[in-house]
Amino acid sequence: MEYIVSARKYRPLSFDTVVGQAALTTTLKNAVKSGKLAHAYLFCGPRGVGKTTCARIFAKAINCQHPTAEGEACNECESCQSFNEQRSLNIFELDAASNNSVEHIKTLMEQTRIPPQLGRYKVFIIDEVHMLSTAAFNAFLKTLEEPPAHVIFILATTEKHKILPTILSRCQIYDFERMTIRNTIDHLKHVAEQEGITYEEQALAVIAEKADGGMRDALSIFDQAASFCQGNITYEKVIEDLNVLDSENYFKIIDLAIDNKVSDIMVLLNGVINKGFDGGLLIQGLAKHVRNVLMARDPQTLPLLEVSDQMRARYEEQAKKCQITFLYDALKLMNQCDINYRQSSNKRLLVELTLIEIAQITQPAEDGASAGRKPRRLKSLFKNMIQQQKPKNAAPQVAAAKVAVSAAAAVTAEATGESQTAGTTASEASTTSNAKPKLSLGGIGFSWKKLRQQDNGPQKGGMQIIPGSINMPTGQDAVTDAQFTQTDLEFQWMAMCNRMPQKLSGIATRMKNMNPEITEFPTVEVVVDNELIKQEIEDIQKSIAKTLQVYLHNNQIQITVRVAEQTEHVKILSRREQFEQMAEKNAAVAKLQQAFDLELA
Known part of the structure; x- marks a missing residue:
């Protein structure tokens, strides 16, 4: 006997067997009962929710010679029999993905002129109608607006936004809903019982969640799991077959985070990554888990959990342990991690830091921490x-x-x-x-990126290098009048220039060419070329002095700035002129150039 996949074998044949679309099927049945039929329908919604199936059932019920009182097809008359045996000449299915040109639409229009041989209507089901070209849509417009009395069009699409507004205005539009987890689980239970397959409800919940609202996807995954499990679908085998991260990991991470057990979380993360799972996938799954825990705290939001009854009980149990502030802060941290994950060059470190921060949320505040401020x-x-x-x-x-x-x-x-x-x-x-x-x-x-104002008030232009108030070390390690040499001064000056922020890059470059000198210890004199540069230095003079005081360990350092006299100006040499000057002073440099035939780059 030929094997038929579950998605085809258990495809609904009547409105009553359609899963999860009760409002739509009721409307269509009432239209059949009353005989008030539109000339064009548009069925739109995500994949695998029953659009084409409902179109076929509706087309069969329209042409049924003896419909039931509920608006269903009788499945006994000649029209129903011919449809079931796929030999009906009154129902046509067209795939717009492969028949999307003007010529195909013109051929279709010619077929609409011929009245039905059996039954009352010719029904044209056009699947994936959004694939029609703009020219084909325009050729279809007139016929769609005023078709012959014996013609009904049923259009189906997954991308409603791609259809021309002029087409939408000529159709009755039916929006199909995504399948809920509960509906999918119930239908999979029915299929498993029909096939004689044993199952665990938690395993079916994993399949339903993986299907993401599509019943056809759920049945395909069900067949795959049934083949792997050999007729006994268990939770462990399903997550192994589908390569799904076990939700038990999420429960463990939250329990460990509440107890501030950072080391255990790092070990668990390492095990998850070693199994081949991506750190970003873990963060996404953990964020969804924390959201479910948050929903489980309130009876009003508990119905929002699309999980099995067993998992809902576990979420309620863990929700009792978690403070709501912990859940809010954890969600914010994971959302930020998810945003930065794609751009991060060290993704594992980003995930580890996020989990560490989550584990520190419930850590008690230190003694002396002020009220209303987060503990450090x-x-x-x-x-x-x-x-x-x-x-x-x-x-x-x-x-x-x-x-x-x-x-x-x-x-x-x-x-x-x-x-x-x-x-x-x-x-x-x-x-x-x-x-x-x-x-x-x-x-x-300190941070060069965060320029703060000094205690004495804001400086001109607001350019500070370091915070205005810095406490020197106290006790035995306090050094406020340490001695320093000219070499120490020049080294710390250059280091300070290299650390200056981007907004001060211009003055930093000029300062690198300056030679600060110790005049009367610990006074430091800086000689500049002109008044403009002097003004720029004076704008940040106090911050420069504060920085040198910190790094040279002498709080008495003072900075003086003056413009160089005419005789003090020194010509800035090019690299070639610098080399020639070196060669004049040291003959060995010239010999080295000749020996190795060196040239300046």
Whole structure:
């Protein structure tokens, strides 16, 4: 016996057997009963929801010689028999994807002139009608508007927006709905019982979710799963066959995140990636899972969960453990990760950071954290790690700890969008105990991208390099009057120029060509070429001084700026002139050029 796939074998043959389109089928049956038939219908909706099937059932019922009281075809008269045996001359099906030219439409129009041999109507079903060319649509317009009395057109399409408005205005439009998870599961149960296949409802729910609202897709996946499982469809075998990520992973991640178990989440993520699943797929699935948990918190939104009864109970159970603020924050983090995932060059790191942040949402706030402000969880995480790993009596490790905590604080401030002063940060990091060295967050790390105004008020033009208030380290590590040399000054000057933001790139380039000098220690003099450059330097003079004070560990540094006198101007040499000058001073350079036959690039 020839094998027939389930999508064809269980294709509905009457309106009552159509799944998930009760309103549409009722309207069509009433039209058949009353005899009030339009000359053109348009069935539109997603794939696999029954558009062509309903068109065939409707066409058979229209020509039925003895329709039932409910508007169904009798399946006994000659018209019904000829349709069932696929020999009816009154019902024509045309695939517009392969017959989309003007000539095909003209041929169709000629067939409309011939009246039906049996029955009352000639029915033309045009599938994928949006594939017709514009010229074919225009050739079809007149006939569609005023067809012969014995002709009815039924058009079907998945892309309604591609059809000309002049065509839409001439048709009765029926919008088919996507299949719900519940309807798909119930129909798959019916098919499984008819085929003698045992199943788990959770496995059918996975198939229904994979079908994404299409019954034809669901039946095709069902056949595939039944073949793989050999007549016993189980949840484990279905997710293995369809390569679907087990939802148990999502439940575990949320449970671990509530308990702040970052390490366990990282191990679970590594296992998921090692199985071949993409990190972005995990984030998308986890976001959908958290959304379902959020819906399960309220009885009013519980019906929005398109899952099996068993999964709905699990969502309700986990929803009792989760605070609503945790779910909101987790959804925001995952949505941002999903947006940035495609552009990220290190996708795994992005996913890991997102999961770490989710696991830190429920971490208690630190002592001294002000009310109404988010606790600085990442700072706490890094500080705890440093305290555990710091050896006793190790000054270099203490200095490294300061840098790490400062970096963590900067990352947290940027991630949360908070604007905090270094003095406030330092007060959060300090504790009341004097037994151990304190970890100060100020004076070590800062961001060149965030220019803040100084305590003395905004500078002209608003150009600051670093925050205006920086607390120097206190206690044994405090150094406010350290000695520095001309070499140290030049090194920190160049480093500062390299770190300056893009908006100050012009003045930064000029500053690289300047040679700051120590006049009367610790006063630093900067000589510029003209008054214009002097004004630009003075606009950021206080920020430059503050930066050098931090990196040279001397709070007494002062910056003076003056315009060079006529005799101090130095000609800027080209690279070739610089080389010639070097060769004059050192004969070995000229010999090296001749020996290797070198040329300036």
